[in-house]
Amino acid sequence: MSLKEHILNDVEILSISEKIGDIQELFNQLTYTHMPVEDEGVYVGCISENDVRCFENEKTLEDYKYSLEGFFVREGNYWLDSLEAFAQNNSNILPVLDTENHYLGYVELNEMISLFKETPFLHEAGNILVIEKAFKDYTFGEVSQIVESNNAHLLGAFVSKMENDMAEITLKITPSGMNEIIQAFRRYGYIIISEHQEDTFNKNLKDRSKYLDKYLNI
Numbered sequence: 001m002s003l004k005e006h007i008l009n010d011v012e013i014l015s016i017s018e019k020i021g022d023i024q025e026l027f028n029q030l031t032y033t034h035m036p037v038e039d040e041g042v043y044v045g046c047i048s049e050n051d052v053r054c055f056e057n058e059k060t061l062e063d064y065k066y067s068l069e070g071f072f073v074r075e076g077n078y079w080l081d082s083l084e085a086f087a088q089n090n091s092n093i094l095p096v097l098d099t100e101n102h103y104l105g106y107v108e109l110n111e112m113i114s115l116f117k118e119t120p121f122l123h124e125a126g127n128i129l130v131i132e133k134a135f136k137d138y139t140f141g142e143v144s145q146i147v148e149s150n151n152a153h154l155l156g157a158f159v160s161k162m163e164n165d166m167a168e169i170t171l172k173i174t175p176s177g178m179n180e181i182i183q184a185f186r187r188y189g190y191i192i193i194s195e196h197q198e199d200t201f202n203k204n205l206k207d208r209s210k211y212l213d214k215y216l217n218i
Contacts, residue, residue: 003082004075006112007096007105013038014047014061021057023047036095036103037061037068043095043103045070072097075104082112121156126172130160130193131185135167138190146188147173150181168193 011032014023016039023035027049034046045068047061055064071089073082075096085094092109116122131143140157147154153174161168173181182192 002075003073003077003079003096003107006079006107006115007075008108009105011035011093011106013043013095013103015039016044016061016065018061019057020052020055020059020061020064023052023061024057027052032093034069034089034091034093036072036093036106038103041102043072043097043101044068046072046089046091046093046095048091071095073107074099079107079112079115082107083116086112119156121172124155124172124174126155126174127178127196128194129171129173129178129181129185129196130168131171132166132168132191132193133189135162135165138167138169142188143169143171146184147171147181150177150184152176152181 011030013036014026016037018037026035032049034048036046037044044065047064047068051064051067061068069089071085071091072095073085075098082094086092086109094107094109096104096106098104143157144154155172155174157169157171159167160170178196182196185192
């Protein structure tokens with residue numbers, strides 16, 4: 001789904017000649033972290049509220065042009081692209097531009113999150129499984145093969161953490177045969193991060209531990 005049908009137009013782009021005091025007042029009325037700025041009809045970046053609060057109110061944006069942040073999305077971008085841009089720029093508003101860098105409007109963080117909520121990854125019933133393996137050793141092809149060979153389907157998967165060359169992968173799986181899937185991942189060298197009642201491996205370890213404690217206490 002492209003961004004075209006989600007573009008809003010109720011916030012006008014600021015001129016580079018705008019006074020800082022007027023922009024500070026505008027931020028008082030809005031809940032956005034940034035505002036888009038143009039110079040002679042062409043988008044030149046966003047100004048953040050945090051920066052504006054530190055500027056002299058009698059000056060103009062032209063005096064602080066160095067502080068503009070040049071993030072944006074194109075009208076033909078997929079909505080998921082916007083979530084990445086929101087995260088990278090710590091913003092709740094994204095300017096949408098055409099191919100000539102003219103401002104068409106903006107998209108809002110809350111609306112893009114609501115689209116994500118409607119995806120099968122969040123909306124459909126299923127089990128969340130978090131696994132870990134060295135980044136160089138795993139493939140999504142292998143992950144999906146393990147799930148599907150145990151008569152289940154992937155509703156979604158993403159790398160949720162990267163640390164010390166290890167990749168943590170979060171999966172959402174249709175609710176069937178979780179124990180078999182978990183054991184299959186272990187056979188392929190994956191570490192199971194999440195806890196599951198269906199996981200007989202952990203249950204067996206606990207049972208053996210209790211038996212050993214009982215034996216040692218005889």
